Amino acid sequence: MSHVFTDTGIIAGRYIRQTASSKLSLLFGALQPLLFLVLFGPLLEDLHLGEGGDSWQTLVPGILVQLTLFSSAFAGFTILMEKHNGVVERMRVTPVSRLALLLGRLVRDSLQLFAQSLVLVLVGVAMGLRAPVAGVLIGFLLVGLLAAALASLSYALAMRVNSPQEFAPVVSSLNMPAVLLSGILLPMTLAPGWLDTLSRFVPFRYVVDAVRDAYTGHYADGSVLLGAAVAAALAVVSLGLGTRVFRRVSA
Amino acid sequence: MPAAIHTAGLTRTFRTKNRTVEAVRGIDLTVEQGEILGFLGPNGAGKTTTLRMLTTLLPPTSGTATVAGHDLIADPKGVRERIGYVAQSGGVDPTVSVREELTTQGRLYRLSRSEAARRTEELAGELGLTALLDRPCGALSGGQRRRLDIAMALTHSPALLFLDEPTTGLDPGSRADLWQLIRRLRDHRGMTVFLTTHYLDEADALADRLVIVDDGRVAAQGTSAELKRTYAGAADAGLQDAFIAITGRRTQREEEETPVAV
Numbered sequence: 385m386s387h388v389f390t391d392t393g394i395i396a397g398r399y400i401r402q403t404a405s406s407k408l409s410l411l412f413g414a415l416q417p418l419l420f421l422v423l424f425g426p427l428l429e430d431l432h433l434g435e436g437g438d439s440w441q442t443l444v445p446g447i448l449v450q451l452t453l454f455s456s457a458f459a460g461f462t463i464l465m466e467k468h469n470g471v472v473e474r475m476r477v478t479p480v481s482r483l484a485l486l487l488g489r490l491v492r493d494s495l496q497l498f499a500q501s502l503v504l505v506l507v508g509v510a511m512g513l514r515a516p517v518a519g520v521l522i523g524f525l526l527v528g529l530l531a532a533a534l535a536s537l538s539y540a541l542a543m544r545v546n547s548p549q550e551f552a553p554v555v556s557s558l559n560m561p562a563v564l565l566s567g568i569l570l571p572m573t574l575a576p577g578w579l580d581t582l583s584r585f586v587p588f589r590y591v592v593d594a595v596r597d598a599y600t601g602h603y604a605d606g607s608v609l610l611g612a613a614v615a616a617a618l619a620v621v622s623l624g625l626g627t628r629v630f631r632r633v634s635a
Numbered sequence: 636m637p638a639a640i641h642t643a644g645l646t647r648t649f650r651t652k653n654r655t656v657e658a659v660r661g662i663d664l665t666v667e668q669g670e671i672l673g674f675l676g677p678n679g680a681g682k683t684t685t686l687r688m689l690t691t692l693l694p695p696t697s698g699t700a701t702v703a704g705h706d707l708i709a710d711p712k713g714v715r716e717r718i719g720y721v722a723q724s725g726g727v728d729p730t731v732s733v734r735e736e737l738t739t740q741g742r743l744y745r746l747s748r749s750e751a752a753r754r755t756e757e758l759a760g761e762l763g764l765t766a767l768l769d770r771p772c773g774a775l776s777g778g779q780r781r782r783l784d785i786a787m788a789l790t791h792s793p794a795l796l797f798l799d800e801p802t803t804g805l806d807p808g809s810r811a812d813l814w815q816l817i818r819r820l821r822d823h824r825g826m827t828v829f830l831t832t833h834y835l836d837e838a839d840a841l842a843d844r845l846v847i848v849d850d851g852r853v854a855a856q857g858t859s860a861e862l863k864r865t866y867a868g869a870a871d872a873g874l875q876d877a878f879i880a881i882t883g884r885r886t887q888r889e890e891e892e893t894p895v896a897v
Binding site for chain 1: 690691692712715716718720722724725726727728729730731735739740742743744745787
């Protein structure tokens, strides 16, 4: 088991150094959510969005989850490139732990997401967001769990398919309805009954609701706990599946 | 001295919804320690599948194998610790520096940080990569990239090295350099080399012994001279003649390079 930790550290270190040397990709990764915040956020300022908090407490958590959905769901692209270059196969012939091959990547993804989320929240504060520090930290924890879940699934899918042409349509077609039905941009409580009901079948909705409640300081009304439970369950199932694929698949 | 590789009845079957393909139908193979074995066969003969099984990338459907002293099925991790593998397409990230790739590879083989750094310098010196250590792998020429691939496979001083078509795409100079390096590994380190190639001249020049597979089975094996004598009628005949006599086909490479009469 100690090898898993050591190997995870080695793999994570490699990818962190690689990501840190590509500052431009870090910046562009956070650019779209920042544009949403700066160019879309002001439109909502005077609207009543049917939630406990103000528009920034509604929008920033939504954009955080959107950033997580997009960056994590497409994380598998890096594996496709590495498969093409023979890197995955080369690593699989070493004694490195199979679980570490997945966990190391997830550590890098989580750190990258944390850095981008931090920038997003700081820009949000400059735009007018006011939220309790504990709520912001709970939000980071929830999107971290969600990121681990989605990135695991994305890596598992990328290990199974052979080309970006197979990978991208699957991810895009799953991601778009997830974004629309999670109430990322506007709360689903504004939706007509049928849409609100439909969105309750999308697990990400509970995470969005939980982060919003955390940002308004409503920790005790159950939605934070429900969101955390959903995110944790997704992470456990997805990590299990991802590990299974990394152990078994012939890359 | 135990064999570096010993397989008995090794098979691999691929099943899809519509059909079943028996890629390897029972390979019996012994590779002695310190020898360079040329593993040849026409396209689709089962070379790559066998190589992938022996390097633990693909579990066999049936059969037994011992690789570098470890049971392939019961102890694949033990096998991985003792073998080096150079894939046909290499295995480095073009955006990462040569130093980063070599050091990380050492760390994956459980070398300490300082050992991995020392080994990186040592291998770079041996393989003429010192001046390139801080360049991104994508900036290397084909020959330099191949030397890096081999350096990566040697990080942990393996007893057995698998080379999958190592000279494909290299210019004649780089190819000659690589042949020299492979011979040096055998002569100076006593390393066993399992080499697949489509170039029959390469197999002829480098390998101590040849195994020719066809249709998922070992079709013939022996030294180059033995195969030529047995299948082409004379020890000084061309290996191509023996190969055609054994398999009824040219190698894919020879087919590609044979000019078409018009």
